[in-house]
Amino acid sequence: MNKTSIQKIAADLEVSTTTISFIINGKADKYKISKATQKRVRDYIEKNNYQPSSLARSLTTGKSYTIGFLAPDIANPFYGQVGKHIEKRLFQAGYQVFLSSTEEDPEMELKMAQSMVQRQVDGIILAPASRRTLTFLRKSGTPTVTFDRKLPRSKVNFVGIDNYQASFGAINEFLSKNKCRNMLMISITPEVDTLKQRIAGCIDAFENQGLKYPKHLNLTVDYQNLEQSCYEEISRVLEQNHSIDSVYFTNNLTAFRGFYTFSKYHRSRLEKLKLISFDDLPFNEISHPVITGIEQPKEEIANSCSRLMLSLLNEKKDQVKKIILPVQVNWR
Amino acid sequence: MNKTSIQKIAADLEVSTTTISFIINGKADKYKISKATQKRVRDYIEKNNYQPSSLARSLTTGKSYTIGFLAPDIANPFYGQVGKHIEKRLFQAGYQVFLSSTEEDPEMELKMAQSMVQRQVDGIILAPASRRTLTFLRKSGTPTVTFDRKLPRSKVNFVGIDNYQASFGAINEFLSKNKCRNMLMISITPEVDTLKQRIAGCIDAFENQGLKYPKHLNLTVDYQNLEQSCYEEISRVLEQNHSIDSVYFTNNLTAFRGFYTFSKYHRSRLEKLKLISFDDLPFNEISHPVITGIEQPKEEIANSCSRLMLSLLNEKKDQVKKIILPVQVNWR
DNA sequence: CTTCAGCACTAAATCGATTTAATACCTAAT
C-alpha cells in the first residue's frame, strides 16, 4: 500500500514538508539544507520507497507531464508506429502519453480531446479529422502539434510531408520508368486534404509527361465499408476497361484492401500490373507481386513532433512552425 | 484560457463551493439545493464552459479514472488491436488509457509501470514480460489484469487463450488434413511461457498422430535481431534438410519475418510448402501462398480485460480470475 | 554590547476539487 506521503515523512522525521520537498526537488543545496538532514530524508525515502504523488504535484505546479495523442486508428501501422515512437521519446523526457483512436469520427475526436484537456494534459499531438477539434484546442490554450494532415489555412504547428510533391515526384518518376499509361488510382473518401493532394500530384505528373490522366480510373472507396466498396469499385472498372496496366493505392488502407480484392477476385489481372502505393508497409515487400512504396519517415515525424512539442512546452514561444520532411520511394 | 474554477464560480454567483460541487455531481436533489440555484449554477457552467479539474478531483477522491496498458509493442497488430479496443471500451466507462510499449525489456516495463503507479492509475492491464513488474504491482496494491502471457504459478487475473491446447488442436488437425511430416517450426526466444506452450502443443500433436516431431526442425530466432536471425536459421536448415513440407510460425513476428525470408531468398521452396501460423494477420490471407492462421479473439480478449478491470475497480473483490477464450483456426 | 549576515529550517498559503458536520431560517406541533 502506497501510504507514504510527504507529511508522513515530515511527522516521522520531525522536519517540515518544505525541507523534504526541497530535497526531493534538488533544491536542497540552494536552500542550504544540511547534509545530515538530506541523508536522513533520502534514507527514509529509499527505505519506504516513497514516490511523490504526481497528481498533487501537478495540481500545484500546473504541469501534468502528460501528453495526448490522437490519430484515426492507432492499430493502423502508420499511426501505430508514429504513436509508439512519440510515446517513447516523450517518456524519456518525463511525459506519459494518452494514445487514442478517433476512427475518423469528428464527434469522437472532439470528445477525446475534451477529455484530455480536462485531465490537464500539457499538450496534444494529433492527426486531425476535423477543424472543430483544433478550434477547441486553441480556445482551451492547449499547446498543439498536428501531423500527417494539414487543414488548409489553419495556423497550427505541423509536422509531415508535402503530399502533393511526394505524389507528383513518385508518379512522375514512375511514368518515366514504366510504359504504363492506364493507371488505376484508388483512394478513400478524401475529406481530408491529404488525399486530394496525392490525387492532384498524380494527375499533374501525367500532365508533366505530356499525358492526360484517364479520369474514369480515379476511384474512391468508402472508409466505413472498405472491403465491400473496394470489391465493387474495382470490379466495376475492370469489367468496363481492359487496358489497365498499373495501380496507384493512395494510402495503406486502399493498398491493403485493394490488393486483397485483386488477389482474391482478379488474380490473373494482378500478375501483369505495376503497383505503387502511398505508405510503404512491410507487406509491400513480400506481396506477390511486390508493391513500390512511397515511404513516409515515420520515425522522423515522431521525433519532430516530440521535439516541437517539448519546445512549445519549455520555451513558450508562440510562433507557429511547419516542418516538412522528405519521403523516400522504395522502388520494387 | 481555462481559468474557471469552482471557487471562481462560487465568488461570482455568491454561493458556496459545496453547493456547486453538489450540483456538478448530481447530488443537488439529495441535498435539497433549490431549483433556482441549480439553474443559476448550471447556466453559468454552460456559459463559461467550465470543466472541473480532474486532477483536483482525483486528489480528493483517490480515483484518477486512468488505466495503464503495457504490451511488448503496440505497433504489433495483435497488441495494437487489443489495446485499441480496450482503450475504446474503457473510454466509454469514463477512463482514459495510457498505452505503452515495453519492447520486451523487463527494465523498461518496470519503469513504465512505476511511472503509471506514481500517476495514480486506478489499474493496469498488461502482457507481462517479467515477474518483477507483477511483484511491484502487487506490492503497490494496483488492481492488475494480465493478458496474453501467463506466468506459471502466479496469482493474478488473466485473460487469454490456452496456448498449449490451441497449438495442439490446430497442428493435430493440420496433420490429419495434410500428409506433411517434416514441419519447420519457427519461434522467437521463448522466455515467456506462451511460446513454450505452443511448441509443446505441436510436438504432442505429432505424438498423438503416432509420429515423432523432428527435433532439428524446431528453430529459435532472436527477437532483437529478427531479420538477420531468421535468414541465418532458415537458410542453415534448408541447406541441411531437403524434405521440409510445411512451416509452423509460432507467432506473428516469425510469421512475417519467416515468410519474408522464404519469399526473398527461397521462393522456389516456398511454393511447395503448407503454411500455418499462430496469430492470423490480414496478411495471411493475401500472401502467396496463403497461410492458415490460428486466430486469437482479439476483441473478446479486449472486452474481457475491460470488464474484468471494471469489476475489480467497482466491486473490490479480491478473487483472482482466469478467463480462457477459444481460438479459431482459419484454414486456407 | 549591539548589530548584521549567514545558516538551517519552517509556517502557512496555494492549487481545485470533495465531503462531513453544522447552521440559519421557517413552519407546524405540543
Add this chain to the structure above:
DNA sequence: ATTAGGTATTAAATCGATTTAGTGCTGAAG
C-alpha cells in the same frame, strides 16, 4: 412559548504536494 423538523446552504477539513516569506540561532565585525 418552546420544541421539533424540514429546507437550503455553508464553513472548514482534507487530499499531497510546492513555494514565498519568514524565523531563530550563532558568530564575527564594529
